[in-house]
Amino acid sequence: MTSPLLELNHVSRTFMVKKQQIKAVDDVSFSLGTGEVLCLVGESGCGKTTTGKIIAGLLSPSSGKIFFKGNDISTLSKDQHNAYRLGVQMIHQDPYASLNPTQTIFEILATPLRYHKLVKTDKECRDRVLSLLELVDLTPPDDFVEKYPHQLSGGQRQRVSIARSLTVNPSFLVADEAVSMVDVSIRISLLRTLSHLKDELGLSVLFITHDLALAKYFAWDGRIGVMYLGRMVELSPAPFLVDHPQHPYTQVLLSAIPEADPDITRKKQSLQLRSMDVPSLLRLPSGCSFHPRCPRFAGQLCQEQIPSLTSFYDGSAVACHLVMDDRKKDVIKA
Numbered sequence: 001m002t003s004p005l006l007e008l009n010h011v012s013r014t015f016m017v018k019k020q021q022i023k024a025v026d027d028v029s030f031s032l033g034t035g036e037v038l039c040l041v042g043e044s045g046c047g048k049t050t051t052g053k054i055i056a057g058l059l060s061p062s063s064g065k066i067f068f069k070g071n072d073i074s075t076l077s078k079d080q081h082n083a084y085r086l087g088v089q090m091i092h093q094d095p096y097a098s099l100n101p102t103q104t105i106f107e108i109l110a111t112p113l114r115y116h117k118l119v120k121t122d123k124e125c126r127d128r129v130l131s132l133l134e135l136v137d138l139t140p141p142d143d144f145v146e147k148y149p150h151q152l153s154g155g156q157r158q159r160v161s162i163a164r165s166l167t168v169n170p171s172f173l174v175a176d177e178a179v180s181m182v183d184v185s186i187r188i189s190l191l192r193t194l195s196h197l198k199d200e201l202g203l204s205v206l207f208i209t210h211d212l213a214l215a216k217y218f219a220w221d222g223r224i225g226v227m228y229l230g231r232m233v234e235l236s237p238a239p240f241l242v243d244h245p246q247h248p249y250t251q252v253l254l255s256a257i258p259e260a261d262p263d264i265t266r267k268k269q270s271l272q273l274r275s276m277d278v279p280s281l282l283r284l285p286s287g288c289s290f291h292p293r294c295p296r297f298a299g300q301l302c303q304e305q306i307p308s309l310t311s312f313y314d315g316s317a318v319a320c321h322l323v324m325d326d327r328k329k330d331v332i333k334a
Ligand SMILES: Nc1ncnc2c1ncn2[C@@H]1O[C@H](COP(=O)(O)OP(=O)(O)OP(=O)(O)O)[C@@H](O)[C@H]1O
Pocket: 015, 016, 017, 024, 042, 043, 044, 045, 046, 047, 048, 049, 050, 051, 210, 281
């Protein structure tokens, strides 16, 4: 069997906050193959960006291992590490902050091409810049090359950010709330562009969003991972997760998505949280950290033991004592 493009093995990341250690990412494991999409969803502060940054090599894990193309990234040589950093590119939420306002779009795209010696001549550089702009649907590209970021709309700026991440021919994109800043009307067309790029270039994508409705749209052929207070609580193929959510937290998130069809909305079971307060990472609840809010809270076991993410034969994986108990026969034993 060939190894996955990327594998996270029990990865955690702590930060010091108010002289106390918090676990922003806690014991997260998953792998992603070439051309695969994984959407990370969850409330603000659950560790999505931290996970993305660790994958992109912008933060190191406090514990656990990351494998890229089968190699443990902590043991890579300098050249191999550079290749890994170029191979995984991150698109940030705010394109305005991440694009240099004093450079034209041509310079923004030409700089990494020249720096990494990916083009030999000026002609080759210009051709590559134009083809990158076409690739992200900024057409005709000649209309954009001499412009500055402030002369473009938010959606166009985000397309330039995407084009810049593609200059170094990555195999993996981490898109962190990449469409959240743009108007709803442009969001879908940006998502379509990202989706085409994925298919055309065979890219793997970690798509980070707090919006489960967006995850549903973008990752329908892939998987969705739901995070809660630093831990992965459910990780399943997207259609399965949407149609058969198993973790009570996923069920709550899904029940909160408004449906276009009022009939579906009426039929939808509205799940009540026991508490609306999201606990702080500084005072993490014992056992399952969702237990103080969980509509299925079942006492001592939930309060005392942290449930581990358990994989089932149907391809889903859930971290909940009750689900594990209900589905004992379906558990894939490690
Ligand atoms: N550099 C840092 N120093 C201290 N704490 C940090 C740092 N980066 C992140 N955190 C904390 O780690 C936790 C997870 O943050 P992260 O940004 O990964 O969450 P997120 O899921 O991306 O949230 P959002 O949806 O708001 O973007 C938060 O409590 C955050 O305050």
